[in-house]
Amino acid sequence: MDRLGVPYVTPWTGEAIAPLPVTVTMVGAAYEDPVADAIARDQDGVLWVVCRGMATGKPEYAAELHPERQKATMEGFLCARCRKPAARDDRGMLWVLPFLGEPESWEGLQSAIPPMCEACAQMVPRLCPELREGHVQLRVREAELVGVRGTLYPRPDRPGVPDPDALVLYDSPGLPFVVARQVVRELRQVTVVAFSAAIH
Numbered sequence: 001m002d003r004l005g006v007p008y009v010t011p012w013t014g015e016a017i018a019p020l021p022v023t024v025t026m027v028g029a030a031y032e033d034p035v036a037d038a039i040a041r042d043q044d045g046v047l048w049v050v051c052r053g054m055a056t057g058k059p060e061y062a063a064e065l066h067p068e069r070q071k072a073t074m075e076g077f078l079c080a081r082c083r084k085p086a087a088r089d090d091r092g093m094l095w096v097l098p099f100l101g102e103p104e105s106w107e108g109l110q111s112a113i114p115p116m117c118e119a120c121a122q123m124v125p126r127l128c129p130e131l132r133e134g135h136v137q138l139r140v141r142e143a144e145l146v147g148v149r150g151t152l153y154p155r156p157d158r159p160g161v162p163d164p165d166a167l168v169l170y171d172s173p174g175l176p177f178v179v180a181r182q183v184v185r186e187l188r189q190v191t192v193v194a195f196s197a198a199i200h
């Protein structure tokens with residue numbers, strides 16, 4: 001948990017993503033600086049944004065989750081707020097997601113929001129403006145890592161501009177052309193535990 005109970009994954013105004021120059025060739029996107037490029041790649045060779053700054057200033061609840069902390073909690077099944085292991089029972093792992101109108105099904109939902117522990121699942125909706133507008137509690141038996149969300153660059157032989165918010169699956173030919181900011185899990189064998197309306 002961070003200062004003032006702010007969720008671990010929430011970015012702060014003192015933090016930013018470094019605007020490193022990117023080059024795109026037929027083999028993919030890369031940072032112009034080869035050292036920065038090597039450091040910024042994960043074990044799968046996926047290129048990630050480089051985070052700068054410190055968790056100072058104000059928490060930015062409306063912003064995208066902090067890339068490094070989102071990846072760490074998501075990959076480790078750690079609670080998004082306190083970094084303890086996420087809650088698990090016989091229905092699976094606990095996920096709390098914004099509820100902005102009923103989707104056809106929660107089954108197969110692709111989420112960039114990490115799971116939570118029981119205590120934080122009760123508290124976080126009061127802190128987070130997005131969850132305060134309504135949220136759903138799910139139990140999830142399977143949550144495979146399926147891809148990343150980030151900026152997708154067009155191949156050099158195709159016209160177009162970068163898509164700043166693309167979901168790129170690990171088995172997609174676009175994977176070498178993305179600069180990732182979030183990992184995404186696909187939620188399966190989902191049980192809906194509770195809906196909560198807006199808290200005001």
Ligand SMILES: [Zn+2]
Pocket residue numbers: 079080081082083084116117118119120121
């Ligand atoms: Zn927690």
